[in-house]
Amino acid sequence: MSSRADVIWAVVPVKDFAMAKSRLATALSPAARAELARAMSEDVLSALRSANVAQHVCVLSDSSAVQQLAARNGAVWLNEKTVTAAPGLNAAIAGTARVAAARGATALLVVHADLPLLTAGALTRVLDTWSNLSGTGRVVLARSRDGGTNICLAERPDAFTYHYGADSHALHVDECVRRHRAVANVDMPATALDVDTADDLEMLKDAARANACSSRTAAFLAKIATSVFRKEIEAAP
Secondary structure, three states, X not given: OOOOOOOEEEEEEOOOHHHOOHHHOOOOOHHHHHHXXXXXXXXXXXXXXXXXXXXXXXXXXXXXXXXXXHHHOOOEEEEHHHHOOOOOHHHHHHHHHHHHHHOOOOEEEEEOOXXXXXXXXXXXXXXXXXXXXXXXXXXEEEEXXXXXXXEEEEXXXXXXXXXXXOOHHHHHHHHHHHOOOOEEEOOOHHHHOOOOOHHHHHHHHHHHHOOOOOHHHHHHHHHHOOXXXXXXXXXXX
């Protein structure tokens, strides 16, 4: 586990639910996409609470609806517009890292909001892997199925350049090599599936049938399986 000197902030970036998961437009209606995004976000925050791997849990967004979700789930809301003046996820995470470091954080745990298989045990494994690394620039990465970075735990986060986007896992590894940081990868089913496409949604349904899906997301999937909700789903363009 982390030492008593470690002060870890966790941050979950969350888009406005009304604009979330646009790549699922062929499979789900706008209302259903918003509900799925909300359910996955709440499940991720629940896993973070249960794992107790961070002293502070934050939700990063510029949405008032997301602010309300953060409050309901015991997380601090960080207004994206106040932490950075530049657009984009990388600038927002870098701004969060500066805020966290200025307030005493020694490490930042970035967890994507669309990880419906995430468990407290998976988060504990990330922390244990990080704690067992040597040096003062430790980084642990959890890779997505398509080569992205679903979880990043970085020591001295304000001295780390974030590379979210296409092939971000490889770019983050290169960043660690360039900065002479100790880096480890954690590959687990619980951290690999993020839900962006119709194929991802089908994999999520398979996981739910195997009882591997978090509770709120599982409830959403059960809802869309009913005839009452299917009509709205089929109305999607």
